[in-house]
Amino acid sequence: MATIGATLASVRPGEVVIDLPYRSDLTQQHGFLHAGVVTAVVDSACGYAALTLMPPGAAVLSVEFKVNLLAPARGAGFRAQGRVERAGRTLTVCTGELRVVDSDTVIALMQATMMAVEGRDGRRD
Amino acid sequence: MATIGATLASVRPGEVVIDLPYRSDLTQQHGFLHAGVVTAVVDSACGYAALTLMPPGAAVLSVEFKVNLLAPARGAGFRAQGRVERAGRTLTVCTGELRVVDSDTVIALMQATMMAVEGRDGRRD
Amino acid sequence: MATIGATLASVRPGEVVIDLPYRSDLTQQHGFLHAGVVTAVVDSACGYAALTLMPPGAAVLSVEFKVNLLAPARGAGFRAQGRVERAGRTLTVCTGELRVVDSDTVIALMQATMMAVEGRDGRRD
Amino acid sequence: MATIGATLASVRPGEVVIDLPYRSDLTQQHGFLHAGVVTAVVDSACGYAALTLMPPGAAVLSVEFKVNLLAPARGAGFRAQGRVERAGRTLTVCTGELRVVDSDTVIALMQATMMAVEGRDGRRD
Secondary structure: OHHHOOEEEEEEOOEEEEEEEOOHHHEOOOOOEOHHHHHHHHHHHHHHHHHOOOOOOOEEEEEEEEEEEOOOOOOOEEEEEEEEEEEOOOEEEEEEEEEEOOOOOEEEEEEEEEEEEOOOOOOOO | OHHHOOEEEEEEOOEEEEEEEOOHHHEOOOOOEOHHHHHHHHHHHHHHHHHOOOOOOOEEEEEEEEEEEOOOOOOOEEEEEEEEEEEOOOEEEEEEEEEEOOOOOEEEEEEEEEEEEOOOOOOOO | OHHHOOEEEEEEOOEEEEEEEOOHHHEOOOOOEOHHHHHHHHHHHHHHHHHOOOOOOOEEEEEEEEEEEOOOOOOOEEEEEEEEEEEOOOEEEEEEEEEEOOOOOEEEEEEEEEEEEOOOOOOOO | OHHHOOEEEEEEOOEEEEEEEOOHHHEOOOOOEOHHHHHHHHHHHHHHHHHOOOOOOOEEEEEEEEEEEOOOOOOOEEEEEEEEEEEOOOEEEEEEEEEEOOOOOEEEEEEEEEEEEOOOOOOOO
């Protein structure tokens, strides 16, 4: 997240907000944020939100996510929110969104499954 | 795609292959390719694959995609493939995948909906 | 919907609620509502919600949906809600959920894309 | 599956085929198979495919699935196929499809996550 200039705006149990200022090098040819960047930020918000409800020492992996792109990601700044919809022992289901800060336009919606893994080596199931 | 060092490896009607060499600045803390980069490359392969079957002058927009992350994106190089499963007048459904070049391990699977738009300004529906 | 005993509980612009009483013939071996029935009800709620914001004479088609199953669908009755997140000229993005009426437990979450089609013959793009 | 007249056509490690003859009571108003029935059959094919690679005594749960509806489900008979794309200790990723038997038209594509659970009580994570 640091690479793209994103910062944690708020962390509460089951809910995380990440801010992303506009940067021209994150956009595609039309000046819109690239779908990969949109996904990365919302996925991170969902992953951190899941992590807030996992046991200490757990790491989180994205199992899968589904993204609907609703509007062009154009604006001076963006805000991603991730929310835990259901926290299980192994799997956590989250929803997330990315909004334009100025206009509050929703750019993207995510529905994702996160997995708690022991340790921090990021190994997959 | 140029920003992340990706290159078109092959373009055929309904099928596009994109190569992505490893670059340390595209990885997260464990040396794996970030989920956003994985998504961006496979989404691009799917989008270009859809575009090959669209009328001249059309542009393509990602309506939505679903990604399953199957294995850590670790390797010297990656290859994304996008395939058109059904080309409609307005909507095109694609499947895509990302593999590690060395081991042929599948890292990610995508199922996506693309939309043809008139003109090239990237406006959304 | 009539086949499975579902009834429209409320219809507002962009939001539709459908009630589904428990029926043993809709369950799988463990007495839970089958995933196909869960999907059908939430898909219908999303489709009707989309239709409320489409021009008169339009019909609605489900382009795609993504469902997370969060808890076993067990209870005396179920309530599905579909909401429009973004209504476009051609495509409408909805979110939906199914809850157990007694406990308010969320059984399933849906994120779906609906398409407006002219006429009522259900032809696809 | 018995309720809707579906039968197992073939079971191999990691791949299951289910046949579904046309029945008028499974259709919606236009004589097409309902999206819920389409989903149920492909979900079952994916679930059984996952089960073939799980340890003895394990049961399988659908964690989530994503379905693209490509063409109207109209025909004298339908064939669903589920394939394991990656079998993990806990999670198995499958792809599936439903075809019209006569024309080989693909009606639906699924990408799904299945979970192995101990015992057979269908409890969720």
